[in-house]
Amino acid sequence: MSLKLFVAVCEEGNIARAAEREAIVPSAISKRIAAIEEDAGVRLLVRARRGIRPTAAGEALLRQAREVLGALARLQAELSGFASGVHGSVRVLASISVLSERLPDDVAEFLARYQAVKVSFEERLSPEIVRSVREGTADLGVLWDAGELQGLHTLPYRCDHLAVLVHASHPLARRRRLKFVETLDHEAVGVMPGSIMETMLRRYAAMAGRTWVHRIQVSTLDAACRIVAAGLGLAILPREVCEPQARSLGLRLIPLTDAWACRRFVICMRSPQTLTAAARLLVDHLQQCAGVQSPSKASPR
Template identity: 55%
Template sequence: MRSFDPVSLRLFIAVCEERNIASAAKREAIVPSAVSKRISQMEDEAGVQLLERGRRGVTVTAAGEVLWRYARESLQLLDRMQAELGAFADGVQGHVRVFASKSAVAQVLPEDVSAFAKKYRDVRVSLEEREIWEVVRGVEEGRADIGVCWDAVDLRGLTTHPYHRDRLAVVVHPDHALALRETVSFEETVDYEHVDIVARSIMQATQRSAAAAAGKQMRYRIQVSTVDAAYRVVAAQLAVAIVPQEEASAIQQTLGLKVIPLNNDWAQRQFVIAVRNKGLSLPAQLLLESLQTSVKLSSVVIAPLDGAIQ
């Protein structure tokens, strides 16, 4: 049996994860027929059936599960090898890849990475902003050494360490009915039209669940793809927006908006540093320790607000 090439392995992994050849093809930017042909060639070379095809998608066979596991491990090692060789070619002694959610990048993470980079000048850190599910998948697959994100997602397959916390707040126009409040519950904001920030699907899903638990339903006035656009909508008095308090504080004076912390217990978010259960490279371990130290040294402690649900 011939060895499988990395491209075929990557396509096979995509099909196993998506459980659908068309979806895998879209994810990997290739036509479905080419993916199907690759899988068939792999089955011919292996001499076993790897997938069971059906009208609603595919099911991974026992043999396919074995290949899936080894394919992930092989590509992880290959990616690490290429990254480390590339680092030597560039004249540096190490390379650490970090995937982080939008909220993490918008707040303290860049400063923490910068502090590390100044101390370890021969280590290159690649910081990439990703959707929260991509952060988790990237670490699991070995495309990232370290992930930083909100702990609202399933992280059971990874080792996690507490990072910084933040609190969600509602941003309103100064003439809004809530503008004079010092704190407010999320349920009270649901009575007003909101901005739907599609780039933050986890936050939106959490809000919809909280609204449903209160017997209410979210009402969205307008949908935007960035937080900056959401602020402009609020400034135009079209709706209110739920965003991290620390992010919003920077624009409070610029646009003259009012940022009101939410006093719900779930509005205080815990961010985590996620790594694979297997050993980290020395540069990645040093960065992990540096990020943990920044948490201990941080003088900003977000305590529960008066009236918050305990």
């Protein structure tokens, strides 16, 4: 309980907000943290201009505390699962593209086959997925392999293909294929601020000596399609997700020819040896769905 309170204070940067989040009085949190500092013999928190922040020792404790709490949460889920006749649970974090494509269907097929297993999956940006897997608060992550995956073990999953979505009246609408650099003279729609996609588009524009500028930014693929349909710009989107909506809205979807436009998705984990039996079953199933022969060991990045 004390570790959970310490993590809450670090994340909120404020004891009062942490107390509200954990449904406890602020004075109780202060006493718990004081006791931890006394036992450790070091200062763990300091007051700064923008609130409370951890010291160097506090950062070390924060990393370890998240791992411990994650392990305890998984253990509790496993034990409660056995009590209710469900043998195991797996927490999966995935990027919006993965969740918009085949992952939900693949997981549904898995659950139909293994009814004694629980699977929860949530949408997150790639940096959040990587951080959660590294900290042990998620069992698996599924994302584009362009992310910073060093130190994690990865296995191939599926792939998709990026294309340029434009209104039928757009100057590029008659093109059969495009290079990304050819889109940079036209107004763009940004999708998912802070995502790997946005970072990569800026990077490749910079490599061409250009700047990628979006006129409007939205948080979902569906919203991007509607903005394009209104004639407010073009969008770089996965073809597999957007084809049905492009047809229904009368939009043109033009393949990108850049090598990086074929996105390879991976399943990432801290280590194959730390996976529960349920998580290993899910990994094997996802690879079978993707037509990938599952190797005996995952490959470190």
